[in-house]
Amino acid sequence: METRRDRQRAETVAEIKAAARKLLVAGGASAVGLRAVARELGLSAPALYRYFASHEDLIAAVIADLYDELTAYLIAERDASTDLGEQLFLVAGGLRTWALKHPAEFGLLFGAPVPNPEAVDHELTPSHQAAMRFGAVFKDLVAKVYRQQPFPSPPEEFLGPELVAQLTQKSEFFEGMPPGAVYLSLTYWTRLYGLICMEVFGQLHWALEDAAAYFDAQLREIGEALGLDCPPAAQ
Amino acid sequence: METRRDRQRAETVAEIKAAARKLLVAGGASAVGLRAVARELGLSAPALYRYFASHEDLIAAVIADLYDELTAYLIAERDASTDLGEQLFLVAGGLRTWALKHPAEFGLLFGAPVPNPEAVDHELTPSHQAAMRFGAVFKDLVAKVYRQQPFPSPPEEFLGPELVAQLTQKSEFFEGMPPGAVYLSLTYWTRLYGLICMEVFGQLHWALEDAAAYFDAQLREIGEALGLDCPPAAQ
DNA sequence: GTTAACTGTTAACGGTGTTCACTCAGTTGT
């Protein structure tokens, strides 16, 4: 049963996370202090401990929310087309767009090492599960593309037996794709991640003042590797 | 003229940076506090202001030192072979090795957004110049490889006019390489950076428990794109 | 209506970066 207090509590939690988000975009991750959030709501700092066990938990909750928001955005972008190949480009471009529009949030999600990934309850963490839901958008889409038209995988002699063994182990997770296809799927994600991280974190600034065209070319390169017929040039 | 005091001062500066480094490897970037460093040397916190203008300056100095150390390590690794193609693999593998051996240091160098890249004196910053010296190891090597045996660049129709214009602008910096070759050089660096970041930050852990074989395959893929004849499989 | 749970408070502890006023030793100039 949902009492008056339950509703109020949920509302307060939402306000706290909204204030944290506001501080995040205004001053970066380091500006999201427990006391600063409390000050934003006109509360005393210890009051927040009624809603979050620690500052770290607050941040984790914000991260989980951000993952879900990003996931929803990517799904909306993806559904602008019904062609699976186009969807692959839409999702990739959507991730870049979101990252550039929300650099502080992106840095919080992807710019820092995953915190204690060895903890026993790490898999159960809300933020980790939200991250998996986010990753599933890419994984599901690549699997769909492969099922529709299997892309030409690199030969197993190229990958080597050790890598093939590891990829085969993940075949089930990738809906039965053969190791070479799993390899290409990982390549897609790895290159995409690297590109966006570098651009958002300004590590590409010395070489390109506007990385949009470079990103586009890289994406078409990856698309070709996945057997998609890419529009040969932009504009 | 180097007085007695100048020598003592330089020694103290070195001790401070060594203590900071020790705290960094022990507890990550957040453990490198100004007071903590002072405590490590048996000094009071304000004493450090005789050597560094702020906590941020101390970190920047440590970053510059780390870049130089990493650069020296890469050069030593590279010179294990005289074949330029092999050197390209040695440098890439060296960067990965160093990153995995010093994850905290690597996170400090590459895991955070470049701080205020818009500042007027950013280019003159010691840490920025050290970063450029680091990047030059890769740039010079790729340029040498290209001069020895120009790799087959993607056609300009594929890249698009906008990207070609930007790449041509950087042709001088890349020792006269044509835009397509500059593009491939950037691809080499971008993919290498993404791979190592993901592995060090644990963002690849869900897919591969040991990314060494994956890294190797990716590197051979990149090498082929650069026109090198790669050993077809590892082991 | 009494009791228990929940939400908020203030005070306090130990930690952080930074500034200020001060002392003391070492260098420098005459």
Next chain:
DNA sequence: ACAACTGAGTGAACACCGTTAACAGTTAAC
């Protein structure tokens, strides 16, 4: 040799941080 100056170090203080403890008031439950 003695005075003047420079540099390195100190403790006290300010404003922040995350966190805990003890306490007060409101709301729900039996």
